Amino acid sequence: MGIKENSLASHFEANYGEQQKLIDFLKTSYSIDEILSIGRMLGFDKDDYYSRNMTKKQLAGEFIDVVAQRSCYDQLFFILNSREFFRERLLQTFIELGPVKPLTSGDILDLTKKGYNEQKVNTDLDYQGWIERCKQKMVLVLGKDNTIDAFERLEYISVKLEELGYEPIIIKKQAEIDALYNEEKMLMYASLSRFIIIEKSEAAGQIDEARICATNRFVCAWLQKENTGDTWMQGDYEHSFTNVKVFKYSEDELSTAVSHAAIWAEKYLVQKEDELNALYPWRNKGGIK
Numbered sequence: 001m002g003i004k005e006n007s008l009a010s011h012f013e014a015n016y017g018e019q020q021k022l023i024d025f026l027k028t029s030y031s032i033d034e035i036l037s038i039g040r041m042l043g044f045d046k047d048d049y050y051s052r053n054m055t056k057k058q059l060a061g062e063f064i065d066v067v068a069q070r071s072c073y074d075q076l077f078f079i080l081n082s083r084e085f086f087r088e089r090l091l092q093t094f095i096e097l098g099p100v101k102p103l104t105s106g107d108i109l110d111l112t113k114k115g116y117n118e119q120k121v122n123t124d125l126d127y128q129g130w131i132e133r134c135k136q137k138m139v140l141v142l143g144k145d146n147t148i149d150a151f152e153r154l155e156y157i158s159v160k161l162e163e164l165g166y167e168p169i170i171i172k173k174q175a176e177i178d179a180l181y182n183e184e185k186m187l188m189y190a191s192l193s194r195f196i197i198i199e200k201s202e203a204a205g206q207i208d209e210a211r212i213c214a215t216n217r218f219v220c221a222w223l224q225k226e227n228t229g230d231t232w233m234q235g236d237y238e239h240s241f242t243n244v245k246v247f248k249y250s251e252d253e254l255s256t257a258v259s260h261a262a263i264w265a266e267k268y269l270v271q272k273e274d275e276l277n278a279l280y281p282w283r284n285k286g287g288i289k
Helices: 008-013 016-029 032-041 056-069 073-080 089-093 105-122 127-137 148-163 182-192 206-215 254-279
Strands: 138-143 167-170 195-199 220-225 244-249
Touching (some): 008 073, 016 056, 032 056, 056 073, 105 182, 138 206, 148 167, 148 195, 182 206, 195 206, 195 254, 220 254
Parallel strands (some): 195 220
16 A cells, blocks of 8 residues: 555544545445455454345445454455455545555466567477466565665575575566566566565565565565564555465574475465365366266
């Protein structure tokens, strides 16, 4: 979000008009069942805000009352920014909060094709083969990179990833792609990567990158030096997104943190694959029985 150091709770609680705007947005954008579904994702008891025969406007108002009581505005907007619940109106209704439209499968395809077109002179692989190799080996490394110490930390992380058999990518070291904005360039590499490591010990551009990656369900391991951090606004991401995991490290334990992050990411990917194969019968080799 554009507002970083103050929580969304302070933004909405200080402005009654903003609360009303949020109530109207929920009423206009979602069905009663969808609002109840959002409530379940927030861990709300339905009886705390819903009763039979209430209008959708009443439901939205009661729902936001519970959000305010529990200071859950941040978590609510995480959900509203997700693929399932994102609505185009969010971009204009709350433009000052900087919501970002989640990627569609078509967006990802377009970005990766642009990346392949730039790289195909350096590879003998066709597009599908190139994608498969990237998804097996590439790890995107994000973090503060505008000071010597910060950039050297990213390079150190990359060296450790190479030792583990990965092919790390630091955005700043990659050639610009004329057809892509900076954010699109980051998203292209994020889409191609097996997983993403974000160093979050100091405030910088990775705050926005972390939010974008989390809401687009990329597998993200966050490295954070003890007693540091880039923003409290994302302190609960690890609890809100199963695809995000924080690894704290001391000055001399960064190498260990990188290893632990990679182990977690690989386990997460295996578990995700197993769950998706169980969920979608056509993904199994035997087909639908």
